Amino acid sequence: MRLEATELTDDERALQQEVRSWLRKRLPVGSYPLGLGMSGEIDPEFSRDLGAQGWLGMALPTEYGGHGRTAVERLIVVEELLAVGAPVGFHWVGDRQSGPSIAKHGTEEQKRDLLPRIARGEVSFAIGMSEPDSGSDLASLRTRAVREGDGWRVNGTKIWTSGAYESTHILALFRTSEDKHTGLTQFIVPRETEGMSINKIPFIDGTRHFCEISFEDMYLPDSLRMGEVGGGWGQNTAELVLERGGVDRWMSVMPILENWATSRSVEGDAAAAADLGAIAARSWAFRGMSLSVARMVDEGKSPVTEAALIKEMATRFEQECTDIVARHYGRTPDLHSDDPHESLLARAILVSPSWSIRGGTNEILRTVISKGLNKR
Amino acid sequence: MSDVRADRDLVATVRELFRERCPHEVVTQAEADGAAPEKLWAEVVGMGLHLVGIPEEAGGSGGTILDALAILHAAGEQAAPLPLAETMLAAMILADAGAQIPEGALAVVPPTAELRVEGDQVSGAAARVPWARGAELLVGVVDGKAFTAPVEVTREGVDMAGMPCDDVRIDGTVVGDTAADLGLLGALARSAQLAGALEAASDLTRQYVGERVQFGQPVGRFQAVQQHVVTLAQMAAMASLSVDRAALATLRGPAPFEIKATKQVIDKNATVAARAAHQAHGAIGMTQEYRLQQLTRRLYAWRGEYGDEKQLALELGTKIAAHGKLHEVIVAGSEIIK
Numbered sequence: 001m002r003l004e005a006t007e008l009t010d011d012e013r014a015l016q017q018e019v020r021s022w023l024r025k026r027l028p029v030g031s032y033p034l035g036l037g038m039s040g041e042i043d044p045e046f047s048r049d050l051g052a053q054g055w056l057g058m059a060l061p062t063e064y065g066g067h068g069r070t071a072v073e074r075l076i077v078v079e080e081l082l083a084v085g086a087p088v089g090f091h092w093v094g095d096r097q098s099g100p101s102i103a104k105h106g107t108e109e110q111k112r113d114l115l116p117r118i119a120r121g122e123v124s125f126a127i128g129m130s131e132p133d134s135g136s137d138l139a140s141l142r143t144r145a146v147r148e149g150d151g152w153r154v155n156g157t158k159i160w161t162s163g164a165y166e167s168t169h170i171l172a173l174f175r176t177s178e179d180k181h182t183g184l185t186q187f188i189v190p191r192e193t194e195g196m197s198i199n200k201i202p203f204i205d206g207t208r209h210f211c212e213i214s215f216e217d218m219y220l221p222d223s224l225r226m227g228e229v230g231g232g233w234g235q236n237t238a239e240l241v242l243e244r245g246g247v248d249r250w251m252s253v254m255p256i257l258e259n260w261a262t263s264r265s266v267e268g269d270a271a272a273a274a275d276l277g278a279i280a281a282r283s284w285a286f287r288g289m290s291l292s293v294a295r296m297v298d299e300g301k302s303p304v305t306e307a308a309l310i311k312e313m314a315t316r317f318e319q320e321c322t323d324i325v326a327r328h329y330g331r332t333p334d335l336h337s338d339d340p341h342e343s344l345l346a347r348a349i350l351v352s353p354s355w356s357i358r359g360g361t362n363e364i365l366r367t368v369i370s371k372g373l374n375k376r
Numbered sequence: 377m378s379d380v381r382a383d384r385d386l387v388a389t390v391r392e393l394f395r396e397r398c399p400h401e402v403v404t405q406a407e408a409d410g411a412a413p414e415k416l417w418a419e420v421v422g423m424g425l426h427l428v429g430i431p432e433e434a435g436g437s438g439g440t441i442l443d444a445l446a447i448l449h450a451a452g453e454q455a456a457p458l459p460l461a462e463t464m465l466a467a468m469i470l471a472d473a474g475a476q477i478p479e480g481a482l483a484v485v486p487p488t489a490e491l492r493v494e495g496d497q498v499s500g501a502a503a504r505v506p507w508a509r510g511a512e513l514l515v516g517v518v519d520g521k522a523f524t525a526p527v528e529v530t531r532e533g534v535d536m537a538g539m540p541c542d543d544v545r546i547d548g549t550v551v552g553d554t555a556a557d558l559g560l561l562g563a564l565a566r567s568a569q570l571a572g573a574l575e576a577a578s579d580l581t582r583q584y585v586g587e588r589v590q591f592g593q594p595v596g597r598f599q600a601v602q603q604h605v606v607t608l609a610q611m612a613a614m615a616s617l618s619v620d621r622a623a624l625a626t627l628r629g630p631a632p633f634e635i636k637a638t639k640q641v642i643d644k645n646a647t648v649a650a651r652a653a654h655q656a657h658g659a660i661g662m663t664q665e666y667r668l669q670q671l672t673r674r675l676y677a678w679r680g681e682y683g684d685e686k687q688l689a690l691e692l693g694t695k696i697a698a699h700g701k702l703h704e705v706i707v708a709g710s711e712i713i714k
Contacts, residue, residue: 005620083703261702277693281637283706370602
């Protein structure tokens, strides 16, 4: 597998500076709760402000309120946000994958309704995929949507859904026939739909964004179906490129690393300096890989294998970075410390195992990559 | 900036050449002889491959640094037993100093050698100089001056790959001033060779586990074995891309950050990949009659030259700690870290 090297154009570099200086003003140091990458705080106001800058739904078509920009331009905005641990939780999923997916597979009505609101930062999506008995083996999922008149009747349970409670929409995958892969269909379920109840599942670090969703005789009009009946598996697979190959897979700990790099503990400590240098080198290499994949997306390609290949090792790298900073910390960081960087490090230690699980476990990704490599 | 690439036709030709001319037996023979295969080297010189990346007016073959690195990558893929990187580097230094490039193979005095300069005389000794014996001249850089010295081997040796690597006495003459950073150029050249060898080890392993049958099926069907294949593909893809990116950075200006980051990353990747490749191959990979060891022994040899994993990490880390902005450095590299 060869990835093509690419560099930023002058316009892209100008965008980078613009985002950076806007963020400095909008998020002064210490004025917001630091986040760990994509699981940053939920702050609808910040998301709306970002939308007003034109930095959400960037690659969505302009006729639907998007900005017709590129995947690379989106990457540039995203990396600046993640570098400062910005509160990206409200808009993250919609901006990264639900928006592009709706743009590709949604009906005209869905596009007119949702895309402008995604671009304005007014709606928040959660992805309803895993079920109690279907995690990595997604094709085994059992929550059923059965035809009823002009719509569908849904029964079942989704679990381990991040951000569902605070979301405005759930993009869910339901079983519409017994065919393993072609029996799955995607639906856009508004948060207030009758028959759907969402319960929070306390996460390992005490946060409460993880959820279980129950569907009891929930009725969905057919207008909420996204894409073809039975097309859910394929649509979902294409979405994974957007979910897997990005900088969000190695930047979760950037605010922690940034703080550590400037701390006294690195100065004069050769072991720490060498660790920092190795982290910087590898981050630079990962950034190149993410940029290369983004350019491929802009060229109309669907680099599924490449994205999986990056995610599998980038998430392990984020975990290793967490371990390295923890190793140099000198004591156990306090989750409830007044020092926001200390509590963030403690949280990173607790939640880092989830990084190589969410969005496809590393074990499954290795199978995906292996199959992809053998097809070449 | 538009994305510049190596000349595709050139790359295809060179890969084909090395694929044809550097089978397992040729590499084994070169190791036994302690010398490059004469015919192949003559062919490489005849095509001017050893002087690619050096302007024609300076006595080179033209082309960009990207072309030169693509040639070294292709040579690395086939474990080509040639003083190609050494001759290229030496010629680049001479060209930069405005000096004549002699015909034949050249060897490079490692930047770590201890040398004394008196007037235009350079003296001292250097240990473990790759391809010293058989070279026409030794070429080195000291205090911003390029020098040449006749080859005077004090002890013959070989590197981990069985290639000549000798101790030499240096009694040389300054031939001109140079701004070229030999340490960085060497790191970039080795990175390209390493990336090539990584790609080849990755391909070889994927192919092998698809053919080797145990428990009634190709071992590549087992997830535990697939993991090694995936690791190799990751290490190789990251390596090749990083070399290309570092090369692009050099077209903009001095690129110490990108080059050091590249070599640092690849040195580590080489270690990880060699383990994975051997583990996936089982016993056959440990034998000299099989190709893999020709690649992994080169990984071991090259990862320690022109800066190793730890030295490079320490150099990078110290500068970043002094600068204080990690994300900015990752994004802008040598534009802010010199």
